[in-house]
Amino acid sequence: MELWQAFVQMVHTLIPWLDGTVANILIILIKAIVLVMPLMLVVAYFTYAERKVIGYMQLRIGPNRVGPKGWLQPIADALKLMTKEIIFPTKANIYLFLLAPVLAITPAIAVWAVIPFDEGIYVTNLDISLLYVLAIGSIGVYGIILAGWASNSKYPLLGALRSASLLVSYEIVIGFALVTVVMIAGSVNLNTIVQAQQGGIAHWYFIPLFPMMIIFFISALVETNRAPFDVVEGESEIVGGTHIEYSGMTFAVFFLAEYANMILMATLAVVMFFGGWHSPFEGIPYLQAVFAWVPGIIWLLAKTSFFMFLYLWVRATFPRFRYDQIMHLSWKVFLPITIIWIFVVALMTQFQLAPWF
Amino acid sequence: MLENYLPIIVFIFLGLAFGVGPMLIGYLLGPSKPYEEKNTQFECGFPAFDDSRMYFNVRYYLVAILFILFDLEVAFVFPWAVVQSQLGWFGFIAMSIFLFLLVVGFVFEWKNGALEWE
Numbered sequence A: 001m002e003l004w005q006a007f008v009q010m011v012h013t014l015i016p017w018l019d020g021t022v023a024n025i026l027i028i029l030i031k032a033i034v035l036v037m038p039l040m041l042v043v044a045y046f047t048y049a050e051r052k053v054i055g056y057m058q059l060r061i062g063p064n065r066v067g068p069k070g071w072l073q074p075i076a077d078a079l080k081l082m083t084k085e086i087i088f089p090t091k092a093n094i095y096l097f098l099l100a101p102v103l104a105i106t107p108a109i110a111v112w113a114v115i116p117f118d119e120g121i122y123v124t125n126l127d128i129s130l131l132y133v134l135a136i137g138s139i140g141v142y143g144i145i146l147a148g149w150a151s152n153s154k155y156p157l158l159g160a161l162r163s164a165s166l167l168v169s170y171e172i173v174i175g176f177a178l179v180t181v182v183m184i185a186g187s188v189n190l191n192t193i194v195q196a197q198q199g200g201i202a203h204w205y206f207i208p209l210f211p212m213m214i215i216f217f218i219s220a221l222v223e224t225n226r227a228p229f230d231v232v233e234g235e236s237e238i239v240g241g242t243h244i245e246y247s248g249m250t251f252a253v254f255f256l257a258e259y260a261n262m263i264l265m266a267t268l269a270v271v272m273f274f275g276g277w278h279s280p281f282e283g284i285p286y287l288q289a290v291f292a293w294v295p296g297i298i299w300l301l302a303k304t305s306f307f308m309f310l311y312l313w314v315r316a317t318f319p320r321f322r323y324d325q326i327m328h329l330s331w332k333v334f335l336p337i338t339i340i341w342i343f344v345v346a347l348m349t350q351f352q353l354a355p356w357f
Numbered sequence B: 001m002l003e004n005y006l007p008i009i010v011f012i013f014l015g016l017a018f019g020v021g022p023m024l025i026g027y028l029l030g031p032s033k034p035y036e037e038k039n040t041q042f043e044c045g046f047p048a049f050d051d052s053r054m055y056f057n058v059r060y061y062l063v064a065i066l067f068i069l070f071d072l073e074v075a076f077v078f079p080w081a082v083v084q085s086q087l088g089w090f091g092f093i094a095m096s097i098f099l100f101l102l103v104v105g106f107v108f109e110w111k112n113g114a115l116e117w118e
Helices: A002-014 A017-057 A073-082 A094-114 A129-137 A140-150 A154-185 A190-195 A210-223 A248-273 A285-290 A296-317 A323-350 B002-029 B059-111
Strands: none
Touching: A002 A017, A017 A073, A017 A094, A017 A248, A017 A296, A017 B002, A073 A248, A073 B002, A094 A129, A094 A140, A094 A248, A094 B002, A129 A154, A129 A190, A129 A248, A140 A154, A140 A248, A154 A190, A154 A210, A154 A248, A154 A323, A154 B059, A190 A248, A210 A248, A210 A296, A210 A323, A248 A296, A248 B002, A323 B059
16 A cells, blocks of 8 residues: 555656646546456456356367466457457448447446445545445446347347337336445445445345345346346347347447446345345454455455356246246336335334344 | 446456457357348348337336436435435435435335336
8 A cells, every 4th residue: 555655656756747636647647557457367267267167067068279278268268259359340330330330338337436345445535435336337228229229230220129118127126125225334435335344244235125125136137138138139039139230349238337347236235135245244253354465355256256157047047037937026026026125124223133233 | 436446447347358259269169151131130030020119018117217217316325325324304305305205206206106007
């Protein structure tokens, strides 16, 4: 930390223009790149992990040709996508067609500005960071609608319609599920929410909010168009959904956005329900001392990896839902449960149920 | 206070760069050999039957309307949720009335079949 402070000082003395605003922007840019570059690397290797994990779950080996045990497979995929031709369909509205992937990935990256990784490690500490996450997160749906509309093709349009109504239905459920977290934490600041969960596993919110945690995770699967809710691109019904007309890097950008969103949802589940950067051994006499040296960010990443693994596990296990069943699940099952649970949580806070309030 | 929002702007521009940059790279590195058949829209190998801007089910529209209603409710509940532990029973009863009205509307639309997909 002192090294970083010294670095910030140095940049400010080197670039004194505009009362240090230029230097500030430069420092934020450095922070952003330090955050986003590893994120992109994780996205690349998440695709590799996905193929490998699902391969082993189906008694296959998965990619194993490029590099030792296939470790270079994501790099090879990236190179392949880069050198593919980008096809511009004649009938497509070309500007909207190209705007759609950009609109998909911009929110997927912009959201990361407010995610806290450790005590005091974040890019910016907004007081309304949770609202920011919800607001920016819902912009992603524009990318999909635009992609479906601008392609001027039937399957993408159908995929976009399905996707749009799925995303908005589950956004309500996610909103209500997160309201319960806010009720307990008494703040919409992600940092404060994590700090409020200090003091061992018993203080994490997944215990009083267990049904909300399950609902949040399932809704996260829907929001990121993952199996078993991937009717949006359900290849047996509408071929590839909104992505059909996209090729090469335009498709890759959608792909990046989708996986970045998956990682974001996993991180958000950890931050909201599983104590963020807090060690699970807090408050346990012997283990706490043994694991005291582990920095918080490692705990956060470990928990996040577990949720990312759950994504793959779910995909390998469950068959695809039918569209009307998914809508049924959202409006007739999840929504009533979340509204009831808001009452339950309100009662729990009124009666001061320990140890969360 | 406002300088907390500067990183957001930087991130949004970075996100734009991450969208435009790869597509530019792909455009420059990739070949470009378009011909008429390749550039037609995909429809299982057939030539397209008719216009793709077709009629679609009105239920999607209905879901969009319901979404606006309920999302507004969520937006209303958030400020209450932040302070509800300090409001005591007054806050609880006030929000109960509010959510009761919401639930009445919800039951109404459920009974009228707005949530059916058939």
